[in-house]
Amino acid sequence: MNTHRKNANAPQPAAIGKDLEKKIRDRTARVGVIGLGYVGLPLTVEMAKSGFQVTGIDIELAKVEAVNAGRSCIVNVPSEILQALVTKGKIKATQSWAAVENLDAVSICVPTSIDGDQTPDLSYVIAAIEAIHNHLHQGQLIILESTIYPSTIRDVAVSILYNKRLQLGKDFFLAYSPERIDAGNKTYIAPNVAKVIGGVTSRCMELATLLYQQFIERIVPVCSPEAAEMVKLIDSTLRSVNLAVANEMALVCDKLGIDVWAVMEMAGQLNEYHMPELAISDVMNALNEKAKSLKGSKILALGVTDKRNVGDISESPAIELMRSLQKKGATVYYSDPHVPFLKIDNRTLTSTEMTPEVLHTMDCVLILTDHSTFNYEMIVANSMLILDKRNALKHFRANNRISSKSPF
Numbered sequence: 001m002n003t004h005r006k007n008a009n010a011p012q013p014a015a016i017g018k019d020l021e022k023k024i025r026d027r028t029a030r031v032g033v034i035g036l037g038y039v040g041l042p043l044t045v046e047m048a049k050s051g052f053q054v055t056g057i058d059i060e061l062a063k064v065e066a067v068n069a070g071r072s073c074i075v076n077v078p079s080e081i082l083q084a085l086v087t088k089g090k091i092k093a094t095q096s097w098a099a100v101e102n103l104d105a106v107s108i109c110v111p112t113s114i115d116g117d118q119t120p121d122l123s124y125v126i127a128a129i130e131a132i133h134n135h136l137h138q139g140q141l142i143i144l145e146s147t148i149y150p151s152t153i154r155d156v157a158v159s160i161l162y163n164k165r166l167q168l169g170k171d172f173f174l175a176y177s178p179e180r181i182d183a184g185n186k187t188y189i190a191p192n193v194a195k196v197i198g199g200v201t202s203r204c205m206e207l208a209t210l211l212y213q214q215f216i217e218r219i220v221p222v223c224s225p226e227a228a229e230m231v232k233l234i235d236s237t238l239r240s241v242n243l244a245v246a247n248e249m250a251l252v253c254d255k256l257g258i259d260v261w262a263v264m265e266m267a268g269q270l271n272e273y274h275m276p277e278l279a280i281s282d283v284m285n286a287l288n289e290k291a292k293s294l295k296g297s298k299i300l301a302l303g304v305t306d307k308r309n310v311g312d313i314s315e316s317p318a319i320e321l322m323r324s325l326q327k328k329g330a331t332v333y334y335s336d337p338h339v340p341f342l343k344i345d346n347r348t349l350t351s352t353e354m355t356p357e358v359l360h361t362m363d364c365v366l367i368l369t370d371h372s373t374f375n376y377e378m379i380v381a382n383s384m385l386i387l388d389k390r391n392a393l394k395h396f397r398a399n400n401r402i403s404s405k406s407p408f
């Protein structure tokens with residue numbers, strides 16, 4: 001018997017899309033989010049707040065247990081809100097891929113890292129799409145949010161999702177909607193950042209747009225997944241160019257003896273400062289003024305992530321800086337509430353608890369990320385020497401509590 005023969009009673013393609021459309025409009029669609037991290041958890045909460053029943057899927061048991069207990073590890077998702085939605089039965093997390101079977105729509109928010117030679121590593125994205133493929137069914141909508149390079153949707157996702165019985169755009173739907181917001185920011189749905197959506201077919205785009213319109217204010221449908229992929233690439237490129245310009249300006253300011261932060265603020269530049277080499281020479285000069293050498297000094301890095309209030313270290317210049325400091329003979333420690341441990345070459349470091357006693361033992365404290373949970377009063381009161389690479393102490397400077405000549 002041919003199990004692939006069309007069932008005369010099966011809904012016809014247009015009706016399938018209509019059924020999903022109706023379920024989205026009346027919020028009975030069962031939606032899911034794969035990857036409950038900085039992007040996925042806020043998305044889960046927004047979907048649930050708008051009335052959908054949301055299933056979160058994550059490979060990490062600790063993440064699943066935390067969500068089911070209503071405990072958020074993400075700064076912009078308050079535990080009280082998550083807890084209320086879990087208690088109401090609106091959010092449920094699981095490690096089981098079988099859950100995809102019952103979902104009408106799935107958003108993928110798994111990580112994309114960059115390997116040693118700066119090539120994007122799509123292995124998590126591919127694993128998630130393969131898992132969906134194993135449970136793909138008629139009427140299902142898949143939206144990828146993870147960062148990818150242009151052509152990934154058509155060249156990678158579409159080929160993985162190939163199914164003899166189900167036709168893309170008629171039987172199931174696929175779109176790309178890149179996460180563009182700095183997830184460390186306070187609000188997930190920032191009104192000034194449009195949510196771009198590109199569907200593989202026009203029906204894919206319509207359905208993905210309809211779903212996201214239920215809980216996101218500014219949606220911009222674009223003509224294709226490639227257009228959405230290019231928007232993300234342009235965002236990332238502009239960010240890198242801005243950083244490079246800011247870094248060059250920082251070098252010039254340093255040479256001219258000008259306060260780089262004051263100038264950057266006036267010029268409205270990004271409040272970021274990434275320059276491991278410059279930071280090392282700053283540490284050396286500052287220690288030198290205290291008649292100390294870098295070799296043998298104890299350095300505490302405060303914050304090791306690229307962005308504030310998040311735990312992502314994949315693009316953080318702090319790791320390279322700590323590695324270089326170690327190579328030059330310093331003993332390096334770090335403290336970061338979002339990164340319990342990290343690996344530098346073959347050495348695993350664990351986050352040091354920041355106390356007045358610990359700060360007193362350090363020759364230099366290096367602020368590399370301006371996490372909002374750091375107790376800056378305590379840092380200033382107990383550190384012998386501080387280098388502030390994020391302008392985290394600007395209020396102390398503004399109040400003249402720290403001289404502009406101090407080695408920050």
Ligand SMILES: NC(=O)c1ccc[n+]([C@@H]2O[C@H](COP(=O)([O-])OP(=O)(O)OC[C@H]3O[C@@H](n4cnc5c(N)ncnc54)[C@H](O)[C@@H]3O)[C@@H](O)[C@H]2O)c1
Binds near residue numbers: 038039110128184
């Ligand atoms: N964090 C940001 O500020 C930000 C901003 C823009 C874009 N992005 C992009 O969004 C994506 C997600 O980033 P994030 O910061 O939320 O990452 P994250 O590391 O905070 O969270 C990812 C989650 O996915 C889970 N996971 C990994 N593989 C999985 C799999 N196969 N199945 C199920 N779960 C899996 C992990 O356990 C983790 O909980 C990435 O592509 C990232 O580049 C992130």
